[in-house]
Amino acid sequence: MLRMGEPISGFHLLRVMGSPGGIIHVREGLVISATTPASPGAESLLIRSGRVSEEAWNEAYTAGAPQDRLAAELVDRGSVGEAGLQVVCLSAVFDAAFAMALFGIEDSQPEVIGPNDVPPPLPVRPGIPREWLARETTRRLTITDEWRELGVTPFIRPTAVRPITPMQIGADQLRHDILVKANGRRTPRDIAFALGQGLFVVLKEISSLVSEGLLAIAPPPPPPVVEEHVVVVEDERKPPNLPRRRPGTSRIARLLGADLRNGK
Amino acid sequence: MSLSALKAELQSLRERVTGVMESAVATVDGLVVGADTDTVSPETVSALAAATLGLGKRFGYEVGLHELREVVIRCRGGYIVVYALGNIALLAILADEGLDVTRLHVESRPTVERLTHLLASERARA
Known part of the structure; x- marks a missing residue:
């Protein structure tokens, strides 16, 4: 039986409990997929950002998904380059692990995948070493602590300070798109989905826009659940009721069974 | 019925369930009761949701699958989910493709209960 922290072999699934949690697929100790x-x-x-058209995706899915070769079909049909596709799949896994840790991981449950289970549609090949994924997630979480100082958390619903004018040139497209979507209802996660961009990238741009005074943050509602590893800080100098992580308590390393000591 | 209580329920559902974007409560004949919408027209959502719910109920009975639980429609950009609120109204939810449908079903249950109660008590007062 697979347990957190023990070596992982074969093909397994880690069901991550949290709000909202997610699923991590592990094959021979390497993470091949993470979704949340x-x-x-x-x-x-691929689709929301316009890198692959809906039509091309449908054709490749119909031809490839039943034989577990969706990625090969997308590449063979010229919809996306092989390297480009792997980059997107890799960044989706890193972003998912970061997002799960950022929103809070309560527990995880390993499950063995049987021959009749549907494998993840776009796995990373051969897979990501767990230590690498855990280390990168920890690095990203450390960076979010800096954004927290600006009041930027996953729970905010930012609003553009000024009316958004159409872009004259194509530079800073993402910043412009974020300003258009920031209407006071959407969280950074909602904006990331609306634009087809990673959560980390969107949070980074939001922090930049907030520090430049282009995005305003309304007082956020209290986070839905305050976990045991989250401490609510009552400090007059900082935005109220924002949860703060204690260093090393994101649980992502333990969950992945990764040993981060000695720079491994 | 307090419209603000109804809207508070819809906003609370949006905040509790990751992926929920907009929602509306409508009568079974497609008239808006209250909505938490952003980009869509509440009137359009209400009318189409009423037709969808009616069709789903009828379909279930015609093919012998019995009582309708809910209607779930999956599109490229996300989900449309319609729940019945008793026999008098419905709750329509629009969500992006990141929605965990199972979680929505679990989390929406108390919301459906409370909205049904709100509407029933309003009806009793009328």
């Missing part, structure tokens, strides 16, 4: 409602998956990144 908190960040756009590879399909959303």
Whole structure:
């Protein structure tokens, strides 16, 4: 039986409990897929961003998905380059692990995948070493602590300060798109889905826009659940009721069974 | 019935369930009761949701699958989910493709209960 922290072999699934949690697929100790409602998956990144058309996706899915060769069909049909596709799949996994950790991981449940289970549609090949994924997730979480100082958390619903004018040139397209979507209803996660961009990238741009005074943050509602590893800080100098993580408590490393000591 | 209580329920559902974007409560004949919408027209959503719910109920009975639980429509950009609120109204939810449908079914249950109660008590007062 697979347990957190023990070596992982074979083909397994980690069901991550949290709000909203997610699913991590592990094959021979390597992470091949991670999906969560908190960040756009590879399909959303490819289609919503316009990198692959809906028609091309449908054709490749029909031809390839039943034989577990959707990625090969997308590449063979010239919809996307092989390297480009792997980059998107990789970034989707890193973004999902980051998003799950950022929103809070309560527990995880390993499950063995049988021959009749449907495999993830766009796996990373051969897969990501768990230590690498855990280390990158920890690095990203550390960066979010800086954004938290600006009041930027996953729970905010930012609003553009000024009316958005159409872009004259194509530079800073993402910043412009974020300003258009920031209407006071959408969280960073909602904006990431609407644009087909990663949550980390969107949060980074939002932080930049907030620090430049182009995005305003309304007082956020209290987070839905305050977990045991989250401490609510009552400090007059900082935005109220924002949860703060204690260093090393994101649980992502333990969940992945990754050993981050000695720089491994 | 307090319209603000109804809207508070819809906003609370949007905040609790990742992926929920907009929602509306309508009568079974397609008239808006209250909505938490952004980009869509509440009137359009209400009318189409009423037709969808009616069709789903009829379909279930015609093919012997019995009582309707809910209607779930999956599109490229996300989901449309319609729940019945008793026999008098419906709750239509629009969500993006990141929605965890199972979680929505679990989380929406108390919302459906409370909305049904709100509407029933309003009806009793009328």
